[in-house]
Amino acid sequence: MMTTVLASVMPVAAINWHSVLFLLFAAVACACAVAVVLAENVVRMAFYLVLSLAATAGLFFLAGAEFVGAMQLMIYVGGTLVLLVFGVMLTAQAPFVAIKTSSSDRVLAGMVGAALLAVLLQAAFRVEPWRRPATAAVAAPAATPIGMALLGVRADEPAAGVPAAAVRSGYLLPFEIVSIHLLVVLVGAAYLARAKRRRTPRAIDVAASSVGPVVTARQAARSSASALVSGGGR
Amino acid sequence: MLLGLAWLAPLVSFVAILFFGPRMGHHGKNAAWVATAAIVTSLVLSLAAFGTWLSAHPVKAVSHGAHHGAHADGHAADAHAEQGGHAEHAEHADHGDHAEHHAARVPAAYSGDWYTLYQGGDLRLTIGWYIDALTVLMFVVVTFIATCIHVYASGYMHDELHDVTDHEVHLSDGGHLHRPGRFPRFFQALSLFCFSMLGILIAGNLAMVFIFWELVGICSWFLIGFYFERKSASTAANKAFIVNRVGDFGMLIGLMALWGALGTLHFADSTVAAADGSAVTTPGLFSLVRPAANGHALQVPDGMVAFANADEVGRIAAEHNGRPRDAADEVAARIDGWRSQGIGRWLLFIAGVGIFCGCVGKSAQFPLFVWLPDAMEGPTPVSALVHSATMVAAGVYLVGRFYPVLTPDVLLVIAIIGGITLFIAATIALVANDIKRVLAYSTVSQLGYMMLALGVGGWSAGLFHLVTHAFFKSLLFLCSGSVIHACHTNDMRKMGGLARVMPWTAGTMLVGCLAIIGAGIPFVIGLSGYYSKDAILAQALSYSQANPSWSILYYAVAGGAFLTAFYMFRLWFMTFAGTPRDHHVTEHAHESPTVMVAPLVVLSVLAVVAGWTLPGGFGIANLIEQARPAGTDTTSTGGFLFGTVTVPAEHLSHEGSVHVTATLTAFATAAAGVLLAAAMYLWRIVSPTVVAYTFRPIYSFLAHRWYFDELYDAIFVRPAFAVASLASGTDRGVIDKLIDGIAWSARQLAGLDAWIDRNLVDGLVNATATATWNAGLELKKLQTGRLRQYVMFIVVGTVALFVLASMLFRAALAG
Amino acid sequence: MSLLAAGLPVAAVPLVAGLLSSPVGVAHYLVVGAILFTAGVVCMALKRNALGVLMGIELVLNGANVNFVAFSSPYLRGEGAASLGLDGQIIALFVILLAAAEAAVALAITLNFYNNHATVDIDRAEDLKG
């Protein structure tokens, strides 16, 4: 029915396929984001989050940010989420997978969320006038300018006709900082997640250490004996 | 690019040993391999670069600037002429009209930047390169000698492979220091040292030079203080470092003068691709000081003139208030006038002298040469490296590199300093008995030679001597190391007759001695030192002819040659000739292992041949000539400080009369020195003891090294102590008392205050605290510890803020 | 779809048609970003599970990223309008990287919390409560 109504309103040829794809990805992203909120089970939440993030990556592709999109897939979806799922499973015991929230909290959060959404939407509609996008040929997006910028050279601005004096410096320093940051985070996370605990020794350890106590006992016996002797001598 | 890699190879080794040194084999045994491999890599790459350079810029036999156009068909003859000992150069003697040729001649040089460290305003700090024939040559020399020394050191330092008991360090309990070996650490420092030196060589700007300059300094500190448990070693290291800092301070002043006035520290013009794609060329120091427009003649750069005349510029700017372009135009129009008034030349002089100050420190020139002999406290390979190829060479190299910017005044200063150094060091070397000290003072003396040569305009002569000296001095040091290794003593008086037990060492050392005194058959052939020393003498003679008032310089050189010959052969005779003086020493003496002898032989061969010019003109001298800075091959006259000084063009020294005189002088003085030494120490016609006794005061003056250490002690150290004790006395006697008094009265006041405090203020404060406490108790309930509520608060707050703001400042936020 | 099929506002049809036929602009992306952001915030506020809160944070960051990318996109801007250009994409990249780092640390903290308290309920993380 809807199709027919729709078809009566507009011809199929008028459909902007870019918009269709955008709507598709946007719908998946938003729906899954909402599903994350609504889901009770942590693993399912993670699953929806993956879908949402992947759909966002699709949006990035549509927006011409291919590198960012691939990065999103690789790091966010691939790395972060696996990490999360790990966490879920390391603590995978039934009572912890689903911790219920009280319904009053839900209502409250819903209201607050709605208010925030209203504010954000209002901003979204008001800040940016609804412009028609450029239909003229745009330079094909490439990863090269990003790479150059990360190395400290702005290749895009001169290309865009920015006067030489106004070309800003690249992102070498932030890039390095982020690199160091990641390293520190890795080390820190590994350190934080450690736990001390008693561990049943392996058989090999037992075999190795079985010699130890015996010897010490023997030595102890010997030393006490010698103490006795020397004491007697004195 | 090859040189860049060659430069970085020791860095790689340094980093590798730094991190993995202790794990490299037993006690880091393989560190030597890593370091040697790195330096060999450097050597190979340098040789490759050398080859590339030669293929791109074939060395021509003509050493006299721009005549090859006019005398293209005379090349073969020239080559023969040079082979024959520069016999005939008359045909070049009369070139009145080569100014325009000279103007056109610019040395082949490449420069550029690898990486821009910082760019802001005019200042552009880069890691860059400036490569000409000199750089390439020095790369080969440095890496080659460093390679020899690495190989040698891997044998010499084997003691460090296991735990070492240092018998020279006495602990409080009477025992000797026992410490783990530091083999990898040594090679680590050695690698860094080579890296720094190569960095200086390749540097494309003064800032980079300065960075590596300091790195060389710190490396020398590491290496000289390698046995840092020994007090003498650590003191020597500190001394070397501090004395160098004194020189570096001057260098910093020079740097600031240059940068402040000219805004660039690059040697060469640098071309930077501007953002709009066009290439913007910033002139470097060389082209600023010797602009091509002016026929590469030296002039005070515009920037420096304007800088020196800042008041006037400011006034002009004020006149043209609001029209900076006009102001600039007017300044530009008037600069030539100012320049002719001599404005700014002081600045250039200061810059030159400042830079030279650094070189004084690094190249151990008077008055900062005192550190070099003490640096003998380091292991011998280090001495060899420091003395021949790296540290001291850095100073001469920098003067050579910086030569175009130096005014005749500065050159004169350099020449004088060089002459003084040359003489003082040579005299001290006469009486020193420590084999390494003799060599050390000989180094200082030879450095004085080089400086003097540069100062009197013998650019290529000085650098030529630097190269040849690098070979034979490292040879001499390694030989002495070999001797010390065998005899376990440094004292020459205990040696003697070693030639029989250590034939290789003796032979190679003899070659080194002959090379350093410039032995050769006049006008026919000679060892490497023969050519370089002749060139210096000739140039000094030429200079003294041009400036009769400064002819003392020539005599200093000639006298120095005599002294050199004397003390070098004194050393050789005392060590190797005659009969053993101390049987304990010679009994255990033995030839060194192959790994130590091999570098000796290689170096001795080079010490012989390094000065030769092959048929066809290939030779180090010509190669250096290729890098001659633009505009320095003419006779130039100038100076305001010491009257007019004429720096004669270097090729003038090749003129027959000058050259013949110089050669004969050199030969005569050297022969006289050798004969005297032989007379005293070999044939024993004249007893050294008697001579020493006869000239007792002079002997003890020399033996105490001109009392320089005592002088410095008296001038600088003692006063510093005195000032310090005065300060501390003032502190204790006056200031402390004063403060005590203040404290006492403050105490009384405080007693009063305490009463007020307790009764009045505390009551108020307590009331406030109670109120705060109660408020806190109430507010505590808000902080539930529940993250989720906090999130909620934040969101509500944000929304509320936004709503509030959009109601109040509708326009501001909604837009 | 089913709502529409059930005969509910046919007036929505022109809207859908408009969405389908008109090109996408920045505002579209901003709306998506807003929804993701809000979902994230609500998620943070709602979930008692520490991991759920983490996921909320990820959503929030992601919503912000959508905005950055949208503002920097060469396709979504009108002629002559100022665009963030490369900056937006690079900021988005950094956000992604830092989000990964944040997730690692937060997860480590969560695990540590779990090791100490045997739960991941953040309502029980009130040791520092005033």
Add this chain to the structure above:
Amino acid sequence: MADFLINTVGLPEWLAWTITAFVAAALILNVIAGGALVFIWAERKIAARIQDRLGPTRTGGRFGWLQSLADGIKLLAKEDLMPEGADGMLFRLAPYISFCASFCAFIALPFAFDFVGQRLNVGVFFVVAVLGLEVFGVILAGYASASKWSLFGAMREAAQVVSYEVPLGMCVVVPVMLAGSMDLVTIAEKQAGWITNWYLFHDPFTFVIFWVYVTCAVASVNRAPFDLAEAESELVAGFHTEYSGLRWSFFFMAEYGSMFLVSALAALLFLGGWNGPIPVATLAGLSEGTGDTANYFVRLIGCGNLLLKATLGVLLMMWVRWTLPRLRIDQVMTTCLKYCTPIAAAMFAGAMLWQLAFPGGVVRGLSRPAGEIREGWLEGPGGLSPGRREPVPQVGAAGGMESQEVVQVVP
């Protein structure tokens, strides 16, 4: 093809593009599904031959060539079991996620110049990233199965794949660096010419890193000796213990799809892509621009080349699987973190320095790749290719976008 439909058949543009897209999707699907069938049969035969057996002999007449089809039919007919405690939705979805990830990566995989689902600027990156998503299906399957063995398998897979992405990424970066592009088409095209132009032989470092890549690729698609996620002697069947029937076959197809994918990627990155060891086409004068039909056949041959190389890669993996024992999980991680990653990093640095020292290459100097000669048409996806004489037809208001979205498989 879209041109053909629009210009010759006269279909409306949107329909033409849709049909083109579907045809492309179908082709890729066939590569996976058909490939999986062939590979399963090949695996059976190869395993049998390695083990002194005959393998399937009778199904389909001779050589048992219909065996995999018969298996497929059996799997279709099998009951789809789901354990009682399983998380139904995730359990059902997991195989499809795995399969989709594997399938998605094929979109950016070129089979020959212009034979590519969607030429992406960041093609390599995209393929690797999407390939990494396959692990999600596995994790979800492991979790949703409500079996401890499955969970173990999933955890192993997660740890392993995430770890191996690091050296894999480093290996992939080397050809990217050499080619100066992340576009797979450009990378492959830069290796055109004689065999010496292949990045495998570019320098010693690339040669070494190729083998590191092979190791990491085998590990990242979970093949022996890194098949820990499904280690049958330890974990029964790992993450797919509880699966049966069609869903199980989807995992299988995803696995074979990924195997083919990494092999094809290896071929593209190191082995010259669709360029044979000898530039036959160039020698025969069949350069680009000789004519559309000639072009088409040249590319078809190139496509065959690539398929051949990828198949060889898959066969290599099979050979390895039936020869070597399985590593332990900690050894797998050790291999990754202590060997592959440092080696890859060192080789990366080495290749970089090599490139710095010999920018022209050493062996490459012998023959210049065609791509460098025809530099002009290697630029980005928007560029004009000689095979297509006119610019990409612009459709709709946002015509510029279409070249991004539209699938161009057949010129």
Add this chain to the structure above:
Amino acid sequence: MAQLIDDDPRIIEFDVRTDEMLVNMGPQHPSTHGVLRLVLRTDGEIVSEVEPHIGYLHRCAEKIGENLTARQWIPYTDRMDYLAAMNMNLGWSLAVEKLMQYQVSERARHLRVLIAEMGRIASHLVGMGAYGLDLGTFSPFLYAFREREKILDLFEEACGARLTYSYITVGGLTADLPPGWLRKCEEFLDQFEPVIQEYHALLTTNAIFVKRTAAIGVMSPELAIEYGCSGPVLRGSGVDQDMRRDGESIYTAMYDGYAFEVAVMKNGHYPRDHAYPPVPSDTVIGDCWHRFFVRMLEVVQSMDLVRQAIDRYSACKGPLGEPVKLTEKIPAGDAYLETECPKGQMGFYLVSDGSAIPWRVRARSSSFSNLAVTHELCRGCLIADVPAIVGSLDIVMGEIDR
């Protein structure tokens, strides 16, 4: 307290602490060699405790033996270690003969050696192939079974059965060898010898195999003796014991005049009677690799013994002799005899009241003792090591459960 924890060597820092899990490995699991059930208590991949549960294959064999005559019980011994049924037959026959003080003919003695050693080869081939399977490589398993099939063909020709032979029996063997059998057997041996190098290449010296087995499941000699381990498991720990040499005289008499060296590491090396691959440096005596290697050595050793037995058997011209009657009475008393079976020392005990039917029958299963040590070996290992360790013990559930 903190001090205490820091000093306690048993407290080890973990990367990540996770929940403990109880996992059932078996009885339906690909690598538990039958119907063994292992209950693992795991922390992630790390096994903290392993508890073997047995009894799924219990068939009351011993009780049945108290209702049958000694010879009638022979087929039940077949079903104990069904992979080396010949050796089971031999053990029981010898135990009964010990009580009866029965002496078999010389020819039968050599034939028994021949058959028993062939059985040992067949058993070790399964052990080896299945071990490869446990470690995830499939092909060696089939290579091993290819050769085993040839042995089974030979057995089938000799006694008519491929698995449950009941060939060796009280008082001798049920039948003599058919003509041409020895030639076939020699052909098999000649063909088999180079194949062993193939096994070495695929398993023993394979880097991954060594990585999986070296220093895994290390069993000290003391531990092995404490738990009563025997056979290759014991010898793999470096204990020099082999019933064929150290057993009771009625058993060792069988091997009189046979030259063989016990496959055990002495003074740091294994017997040098054949060309063996070198021992990898990262192995530890008593680990899985050594247990496996001892089996490989014993295969070669058994081939030697078979060759010697063939020579002696064909040299023996006397009659084979008939087995005792089915209802032969057994003298009153009891007898216990341990023989060296492929899996270890298999002991049979019988008490007779003088009738033909033993009053009491007991079997001492070697696999049972060997399995008992599992929980010691697996403590703290990884899940993947559990099959590797259990596989290296080479157990047969039929023998354990009886």
